[in-house]
Amino acid sequence: MRTIGQGSIASLINFVLGFVRLGVALLLFLAAAMTAVSLVVRPDALAVAVPVSFSLDVPMPIHVGRTGFGFDLVGGRDQPKKPPTGRIDRVEGSLRISPDDKRVLVANAVAFLLVTVIALFVIDELRAVLKTLIHGNPFVASNATHIRRIALAVIVGELLRAAVVFAENYYAKTHIAIAGVRFDAWPNVSLFTLGYGLIILVIAEVFRAGTRLDEEQSLTI
Amino acid sequence: MGIRVKLDQLLAARELTLTELADRVGVTIVNLSILKTNKARAIRFSTLEALCRELKCQPGDLLEFKKE
Numbered sequence: 467m468r469t470i471g472q473g474s475i476a477s478l479i480n481f482v483l484g485f486v487r488l489g490v491a492l493l494l495f496l497a498a499a500m501t502a503v504s505l506v507v508r509p510d511a512l513a514v515a516v517p518v519s520f521s522l523d524v525p526m527p528i529h530v531g532r533t534g535f536g537f538d539l540v541g542g543r544d545q546p547k548k549p550p551t552g553r554i555d556r557v558e559g560s561l562r563i564s565p566d567d568k569r570v571l572v573a574n575a576v577a578f579l580l581v582t583v584i585a586l587f588v589i590d591e592l593r594a595v596l597k598t599l600i601h602g603n604p605f606v607a608s609n610a611t612h613i614r615r616i617a618l619a620v621i622v623g624e625l626l627r628a629a630v631v632f633a634e635n636y637y638a639k640t641h642i643a644i645a646g647v648r649f650d651a652w653p654n655v656s657l658f659t660l661g662y663g664l665i666i667l668v669i670a671e672v673f674r675a676g677t678r679l680d681e682e683q684s685l686t687i
Numbered sequence: 688m689g690i691r692v693k694l695d696q697l698l699a700a701r702e703l704t705l706t707e708l709a710d711r712v713g714v715t716i717v718n719l720s721i722l723k724t725n726k727a728r729a730i731r732f733s734t735l736e737a738l739c740r741e742l743k744c745q746p747g748d749l750l751e752f753k754k755e
Contacts, residue, residue, distance in 0.1 A: 685728040687718045 476599035497579040610674035617666035
């Protein structure tokens with residue numbers, strides 16, 4: 467299967483992204499509605515899922531068993547004499563609560579809105595690039611700009627995600643108390659995602675250079 | 688651009704049209720037009736050679752440098 471041109475992989479991805487875009491646009495509409503509702507509704511009337519990270523104050527010894535294949539070799543050579551133990555150290559997940567503060571509700575709705583806006587933006591930029599690939603000419607000046615925007619959206623999106631998660635972790639740490647549970651709040655930026663963003667930024671510059679070379683080639687008589 | 692192609696002057700002097708020259712040189716009219724309107728970024732030696740041959744001139748007659 468060809469990678470660029472009509473009926474290529476680029477064309478297939480563009481087709482799939484068309485549906486994804488529709489879904490994200492619906493989510494954006496939902497997020498906008500949620501933001502509007504969060505401004506008028508009583509905070510305890512709705513439940514929100516707050517991302518949390520926590521440790522257990524009370525050590526809870528656990529047994530590490532063999533998942534095996536449905537049978538164990540009793541007394542076999544590999545059978546440990548004493549099962550190893552472990553304890554729950556740091557857990558990440560989400561906590562569904564009815565917040566006492568309206569700002570939590572609004573912040574969650576706004577964060578969701580921003581995520582959908584960024585996702586829609588990235589999809590549109592990606593589709594713009596894919597359209598040039600379908601037409602068989604990847605080296606057009608606008609592609610470098612589109613790819614650069616995608617890179618910046620990935621980096622900004624990751625920083626935003628980390629900021630929102632940190633803020634909500636901090637909220638959980640300062641406002642929620644559960645016996646034996648200690649909530650943490652650390653800035654948790656994914657270096658991998660930032661790395662991907664930087665790689666895409668470099669690819670954008672490669673595209674810019676490619677476009678320049680292609681233009682020079684076509685204007686060499 | 689500092690380098691200008693004086694193709695229009697040479698064509699007028701030789702009483703040639705762009706189409707005729709394109710046929711003789713083996714370059715498309717579109718590309719010759721790019722050259723004539725000074726939009727070209729570079730010119731191949733083979734193109735320059737063919738132009739000089741057909742216009743009976745030296746490269747210096749075809750190109751000039753002008754301070755911008």
